[in-house]
Amino acid sequence: MFRGLIIGGVAVFALVLAMDGNVDAGKDKASIKDVMKKAMKGGLCGKVASGKASDEEKKQLISLFTDLAAAKPPKGEEASWKEKTKALLDAATAGDGAALKKAANCKECHSAHK
Numbered sequence: 001m002f003r004g005l006i007i008g009g010v011a012v013f014a015l016v017l018a019m020d021g022n023v024d025a026g027k028d029k030a031s032i033k034d035v036m037k038k039a040m041k042g043g044l045c046g047k048v049a050s051g052k053a054s055d056e057e058k059k060q061l062i063s064l065f066t067d068l069a070a071a072k073p074p075k076g077e078e079a080s081w082k083e084k085t086k087a088l089l090d091a092a093t094a095g096d097g098a099a100l101k102k103a104a105n106c107k108e109c110h111s112a113h114k
């Protein structure tokens with residue numbers, strides 16, 4: 001009984017550590033360039049938009065877009081950046097493929113903020 005408790009405790013502890021590891025990876029904020037490479041050019045965003053992504057990939061995209069929204073673009077109005085990145089984040093969070101495709105407008109955002 002006591003032994004079982006210890007083993008259970010260790011398992012929970014290991015789980016917490018594993019989850020903590022994930023949080024840590026997320027804490028290291030991705031730069032705009034990282035997000036572009038992984039989500040946009042890398043095709044993660046397109047995959048989620050097409051509905052073919054796994055739950056893990058969806059989570060990764062949400063995390064990348066969270067960092068994107070918190071980043072400061074090299075140029076352009078802050079309000080416009082917030083609006084564009086929020087649209088991406090909202091669409092990714094909702095898993096709304098059509099909204100995601102619309103929000104991931106490379107040209108429009110690049111001409112305003114890149």
Ligand code: HEC
Pocket residue numbers: 032033036037040041073074084085088103104105106107109110113114
């Ligand atoms: C919400 C705005 C936004 C959207 C949407 C967007 N980008 Fe970007 N992208 C940027 C900004 C801002 C930069 C410049 C980053 C910098 O120089 O720090 C950039 C840079 C890039 C770069 C250069 C990265 C590097 O290492 O220099 C690539 C490649 C890129 N974007 C691809 C894409 C593609 C492909 C899409 C569409 C599927 C896309 N982006 C959509 C904002 C956006």
